[in-house]
Amino acid sequence: MERYNSIQEGLAELKKRNTGNKKVHALLTFQHKNSKMSRDCFLFESVEDAGAQLIKKYDQLKLSNLQRGDIPAAIAARQVAIDAELSEGDPAELGVVAEGHAEEFLISFFDTAVAMVKDIKFVTIYLTHSPCTVNDRKPSHSLPGWPTSCTAKLSKLAADNPKYHFSIVFMEKFGGLAGNDTPQAHLKQLSGARANLSFIHINASPPYERA
Ligand SMILES: [Zn+2]
Known part of the structure; x- marks a missing residue:
């Protein structure tokens, strides 16, 4: 996790890493109850499995x-x-760190971030790639007690935090979503169509899809 003191700075870093880097990155940002954006934001990156490392x-x-x-x-x-x-071997002894998708590291840190930022109303998570789904070849599975796939995990995060609205903003369409013309509606439906969870594809060309 890396902490930034402005959303502009965090977003600039996210966009920089989206070029020529296959790792998925996630930026966690907040808006307060008084509508002000929080300056604090948090960047997470995916870690490949032990074999690949x-x-x-x-x-x-x-x-x-x-x-x-x-x-x-x-x-x-x-x-x-x-x-x-x-x-x-013991993975730690082999110099291997715990694998996981960027969203899983973000979810593990979420309560800590909320305690730091305080008075939150809106949560916006920027992703270099759309969250994986159960239809992908290797959906995320590294967070004990959480469902398989990052789409299902984000749904649970929204369900566990009904006081906040979550917007998931993604740049590229990941895996099975690559050929999908309505990724926002697809993710919304897969995540159980929660009122406090939206998906936004910022590379979508007009006419913009609504979901
Ligand atoms: Zn994932």
């Missing part, structure tokens, strides 16, 4: 000095080593 480590350590012809054998050996480490 280990593959990167091995590539940096072992594949850098190989001849081209050795690479297939090296990759096979690498996979054996990674599988062995994953089955036996």
